[in-house]
Amino acid sequence: MTSKFFQRTDLGRDAAPLLPPPACGGEGRGGGESPRRRSTALVSAHPARPPTLALPTTASGGRGQVGAAPLRSIDALIAQGLVAPARSDALRQVAARYAVSLTPAMAALIDPADPADPIARQFVPDAAELATLPQELADPIGDAAHSPVEGVVHRYPDRALLKLVHACPVYCRFCFRREMVGPGGDALTGEKFDAALAYLAAHPAIWEVIMTGGDPLILSGRRIREVARRLAAIPHIKVARWHTRVPMVQPERVTADYARALRAPGKASYVAIHANHPREFTAQACAALARLADAGHVLISQSVLLRGVNADVATLAALMRAFVENRVKPYYLHHPDLAPGTGHFRLSLEEGQALVKRLRGHLSGLCQPTYILDIPGGAGKAPVGPAFLSGCENPGAGAMVEDRFGVGHAYPPA
Numbered sequence: 001m002t003s004k005f006f007q008r009t010d011l012g013r014d015a016a017p018l019l020p021p022p023a024c025g026g027e028g029r030g031g032g033e034s035p036r037r038r039s040t041a042l043v044s045a046h047p048a049r050p051p052t053l054a055l056p057t058t059a060s061g062g063r064g065q066v067g068a069a070p071l072r073s074i075d076a077l078i079a080q081g082l083v084a085p086a087r088s089d090a091l092r093q094v095a096a097r098y099a100v101s102l103t104p105a106m107a108a109l110i111d112p113a114d115p116a117d118p119i120a121r122q123f124v125p126d127a128a129e130l131a132t133l134p135q136e137l138a139d140p141i142g143d144a145a146h147s148p149v150e151g152v153v154h155r156y157p158d159r160a161l162l163k164l165v166h167a168c169p170v171y172c173r174f175c176f177r178r179e180m181v182g183p184g185g186d187a188l189t190g191e192k193f194d195a196a197l198a199y200l201a202a203h204p205a206i207w208e209v210i211m212t213g214g215d216p217l218i219l220s221g222r223r224i225r226e227v228a229r230r231l232a233a234i235p236h237i238k239v240a241r242w243h244t245r246v247p248m249v250q251p252e253r254v255t256a257d258y259a260r261a262l263r264a265p266g267k268a269s270y271v272a273i274h275a276n277h278p279r280e281f282t283a284q285a286c287a288a289l290a291r292l293a294d295a296g297h298v299l300i301s302q303s304v305l306l307r308g309v310n311a312d313v314a315t316l317a318a319l320m321r322a323f324v325e326n327r328v329k330p331y332y333l334h335h336p337d338l339a340p341g342t343g344h345f346r347l348s349l350e351e352g353q354a355l356v357k358r359l360r361g362h363l364s365g366l367c368q369p370t371y372i373l374d375i376p377g378g379a380g381k382a383p384v385g386p387a388f389l390s391g392c393e394n395p396g397a398g399a400m401v402e403d404r405f406g407v408g409h410a411y412p413p414a
């Protein structure tokens with residue numbers, strides 16, 4: 001049996017050899033026609049583009065500069081050449097419904113001359129977001145159904161989410177919590193924070209707490225240290241996990257001191273890094289990841305499989321290798337959730353399985369994420385394949401196992 005996924009005629013745009021892995025973006029990055037290098041060449045010739053793509057290290061100035069303000073309006077995006085004025089009416093309608101923010105680090109990565117730029121697609125509003133499909137849900141993964149107290153989602157016995165803030169430095173156009181996040185989104189403070197911690201303390205089965213939001217790393221170092229200290233005081237909590245996009249989109253925020261503040265004394269500490277495209281691994285982002293790893297956090301990844309961003313095997317391969325090269329173990333590749341106005345990002349589960357199957361054939365085991373689906377409505381996560389084993393439904397008959405070339409092999413019964 002030959003898998004359809006390995007027939008060369010089926011490969012389409014993925015037929016080219018896998019891209020050389022982007023060890024790290026920015027100057028001095030390794031060879032090959034990486035998306036980042038291709039973008040740089042294109043952008044250099046664009047008249048509206050600043051003369052360099054390098055992320056500056058000065059503390060003031062315009063797009064791409066550390067310390068510059070995020071772009072939070074359609075007017076700001078137009079002023080930076082990231083949105084054509086002709087699109088502004090539709091995009092103002094989008095911005096009136098879903099928050100907009102783009103950090104200087106991400107704005108600097110966008111090639112305005114490329115209408116299919118994968119970074120722009122993640123952060124710059126699109127008129128397609130105005131179309132809400134019947135199957136799309138305001139709360140696609142059903143957080144509300146499992147929230148016993150404000151700020152806590154307790155879906156599984158041994159772990160709980162602690163939603164510390166509803167704001168983010170960027171607003172992803174595919175966000176599964178897009179109806180809940182935005183500027184001014186309430187932070188969990190005072191009595192509400194105390195009540196959430198009291199709930200965690202009162203449930204000894206909770207072994208792991210996952211800090212999420214919004215993006216918890218938008219909080220100050222002082223506040224982060226306070227959260228870590230409070231978690232450390234609860235004996236049955238053994239693992240603290242932070243979910244964040246900040247090291248990639250606002251890497252200057254993750255100083256060595258900030259990385260240390262995230263450590264809850266006496267607990268195992270994990271940081272789940274959200275990135276979706278290898279171009280996000282700028283030199284600054286790689287340095288932020290190194291500071292986190294050097295501070296003693298175990299780094300794991302999460303990415304969303306997104307049409308027009310990373311839904312091809314070469315991009316996924318480069319992304320997973322970039323994670324591993326930066327000491328981030330690929331963890332979850334999420335099938336996109338049924339968030340409102342995100343249909344243009346979604347592909348079918350069959351398409352997703354085909355891509356993941358080809359990763360299995362091409363890449364080191366270290367680079368393999370679990371392809372995961374959040375069951376709509378709140379029933380939790382389920383790995384969605386692809387399957388390499390068949391025939392197990394007949395007891396005593398053995399099974400067929402498929403190798404990386406799609407060839408089936410009989411495996412004897414026990």
Ligand code: SF4
Binds near residue numbers: 168172174178
């Ligand atoms: S960083 Fe996370 S929570 Fe914030 S907009 Fe992006 S996906 Fe949503």
